[in-house]
Amino acid sequence: MLPFRNLEGAAASLGRPLAPAETLWFRYSVTMPDFHIYAHSFFLLLCLFSLCPLPLVLMEAMGVSVLRRFKKQPNVRVPFSRVVQCYRDVVAVLLLVVAPLQLTSYPLLKVRRAATTTTTATAAIC
Incomplete structure (x- = not known):
């Protein structure tokens, strides 16, 4: 599981907004084991x-x-x-x-x- 529960947490840890491909992967894999x-x-x-x-x-x-x-x-x-x-x-x-x-x-x-x-x-x- 990803250590972030939402897009804002992932973007904050990177210090930049997520790219479109990263956003797509995040939405796909956030609840996946x-x-x-x-x-x-x-x-x-x-x-x-x-x-x-x-x-x-x-x-x-x-x-x-x-x-x-x-x-x-x-x-x-x-x-x-x-x-x-x-x-x-x-x-x-x-x-x-x-x-x-x-x-x-x-x-x-x-x-x-x-x-x-x-x-x-x-x-x-x-």
């Missing part, structure tokens, strides 16, 4: 792994000659079916390995954060 916000990181990874290679895939599919000088084997063309198979393999790894690892590591992060807070509070008392 921490785990749900943390789970968004998997979908961000999925989007990144899908969108970042897209320009290269399209240029390869169209046969853009600029790419040839950067390839190790410039005369080899990768068929689109192999590109799709590679994408499926990457998504399978994301779903079978990365997603469970991300979601099971959350309690560890939560415990570590609580332990750090407790240690800091104990040190302040002593």
Whole structure:
């Protein structure tokens, strides 16, 4: 959960008004539990792994000659079916390995954060 309950508190802690994107995210996530916000990181990874290679895939599919000088084997063309198979393999790894690892590591992060807070509070008392 966010430490602020309203937009004014968030803006006051930053010392400036919130940007439109920050306001949108605040309204979306203010009542959401921490785990749900943390789970968004998997979908961000999925989007990144899908969108970042897209320009290269399209240029390869169209046969853009600029790419040839950067390839190790410039005369080899990768068929689109192999590109799709590679994408499926990457998504399978994301779903079978990365997603469970991300979601099971959350309690560890939560415990570590609580332990750090407790240690800091104990040190302040002593």
